[in-house]
Amino acid sequence: MSFINTNWWIIPLLMTSFTGVLCPAMGTVLITHKRLLQVNLISHCVLPGLALAMSLGMDPSIGGVISGLVGAIAAEGLTNKKNQNYQAVMNTILAGSMGLGVLLIPLLGIRIDLEAVLFGDLLTANFSDLLRTLIAFSAFLCLLLLGYDKLVHIGLDPEGAASSGINVSFLNLALGFTTALVIVSSMSAVGIILVIALLSTPTLLGLQKASSLWIAMVRSSIFGLVVSLIGFLLAIVLNLPPGPLISVLCVVSLILLPNNT
Numbered sequence: 001m002s003f004i005n006t007n008w009w010i011i012p013l014l015m016t017s018f019t020g021v022l023c024p025a026m027g028t029v030l031i032t033h034k035r036l037l038q039v040n041l042i043s044h045c046v047l048p049g050l051a052l053a054m055s056l057g058m059d060p061s062i063g064g065v066i067s068g069l070v071g072a073i074a075a076e077g078l079t080n081k082k083n084q085n086y087q088a089v090m091n092t093i094l095a096g097s098m099g100l101g102v103l104l105i106p107l108l109g110i111r112i113d114l115e116a117v118l119f120g121d122l123l124t125a126n127f128s129d130l131l132r133t134l135i136a137f138s139a140f141l142c143l144l145l146l147g148y149d150k151l152v153h154i155g156l157d158p159e160g161a162a163s164s165g166i167n168v169s170f171l172n173l174a175l176g177f178t179t180a181l182v183i184v185s186s187m188s189a190v191g192i193i194l195v196i197a198l199l200s201t202p203t204l205l206g207l208q209k210a211s212s213l214w215i216a217m218v219r220s221s222i223f224g225l226v227v228s229l230i231g232f233l234l235a236i237v238l239n240l241p242p243g244p245l246i247s248v249l250c251v252v253s254l255i256l257l258p259n260n261t
Contacts, residue, residue, distance in 0.1 A: 015125045018133045020228030023198035024220035032155040043192045044094045045071030047101025055108040064184040072176025120191030122242040132185035194243040201250035
């Protein structure tokens with residue numbers, strides 16, 4: 001017990017490191033598939049699932065993944081329809097999902113800290129949070145190992161990938177499920193805001209002049225890890241919440257570092 005008390009920072013630091021590596025790598029795949037907007041959709045679809053799971057006495061992360069997957073399926077259906085206004089429709093679903101989640105909290109008589117959902121509480125991360133992040137990390141690695149070439153093909157030429165026999169819808173669904181898993185696994189510790197920031201900003205920096213998806217993912221993960229660790233250390237020194245501080249550093253890095261995005 002004394003070891004845990006004196007080394008309280010180990011699990012939050014590990015969470016920071018894994019999230020800083022995982023989210024940018026996932027974001028690289030999503031942005032090359034032009035599906036980054038779906039991150040916002042999935043992240044907001046998570047809240048109703050969290051509320052329902054808590055009211056049923058289940059692990060909230062299970063409900064979050066299920067409702068996030070429902071959002072991914074909805075996004076996939078809208079993409080397949082090739083609706084020119086699908087982004088507006090997705091934003092409408094996004095707002096509706098968040099509104100439904102907020103309404104379910106008083107209707108079901110449960111307590112959810114919405115500030116924690118948005119910004120997380122990284123310094124109180126526990127072993128269960130770390131385990132969920134490791135599961136999401138493993139799921140993403142499996143997706144890459146089993147379907148890397150197909151993901152590259154879909155990102156470059158989705159129509160050509162479909163005509164060559166690749167099950168594009170299934171892979172997009174698998175990508176949506178993995179995205180939901182990443183968001184839910186990280187949300188309790190770092191919040192939706194930081195997850196979205198780490199899925200986006202390091203990716204923009206890592207994609208510059210990258211010759212392959214692998215190189216872009218590695219570079220994005222390095223950027224994400226560096227920003228996350230700097231933000232974590234500054235938060236400890238300045239006694240500030242790490243999640244919002246890392247999000248601000250993402251914006252600062254995008255402004256200060258040269259980019260061609």
